[in-house]
Amino acid sequence: MAIISNAVTIADAGAFSVSLGSKVHIKTLTASSSATLSFVDGSSDVVLDSTYPIYKFEFINMHPASSTEFQFQTSTNSGSSYGVTLTSTYFYAYHTEADNASGLTYFAGGDLAQSTSFQRLSRVHNDNDTSCSGSLTLFNPSSTTFVKHYMSNFNEENQTYSQNPYTAGYFNTTSAINAVQFKMASGNIDSGKIKLYGIKDS
Helix, strand or coil, X not given: CCEEECCEEEECCXXXXXXXXXXXXXXXXXXXXXXXXXXXXXXXXXXXCCXXXXXXXXXXXXXXXXXXXXXXXEECCCCCCCCCCEEEEEEEEEEECCCCCEEEEECHHHCCCCECCCEEEEEECCCCCCCEEEEEEEXXXXXXXXXXXXXXXXXXXXXXXXXXXXXXXXXXXXXXXCEEEEEECCCCEEEEEEEEEEECCC
């Protein structure tokens, strides 16, 4: 097929392609003194199934009611329970506002080994101007063959520090994961937004 104007061929088949975008917005949840924020496949317009091979969560200014850790876990029973066995690793870079300390360190207190606990994503204080933001990618959660890998990257304003934590791991199940829940380790999520996107196959 060609595009022709006034008998002049502007472009022919294969000359260009129009991308509709590989990142498709599915759902946004907004916290307001919320105990949890949950994305459950088939509930409230949430898609978390074989429609997309990759799902990405983006977190915007997650602010806690009290200083604590921001966490997540998954479910294989549509959110009836959250506690899929998980093994993970955790490290972070940091730098102070005063420019007097910086580093990169593995943090054993942030990892899990065959645990059903919630996974720490970020540490965040409850100062009025403090929050954490970042992203989490979940790979092929609907697979019934493989374990489910994830990776996350955050930045937290830890009072006088900029800290950049990374965690990655796998949910050790061959059952399909069909729900994901986020919460603070203690207290409510005072405010913040979580956006869920599906990433199309290339």
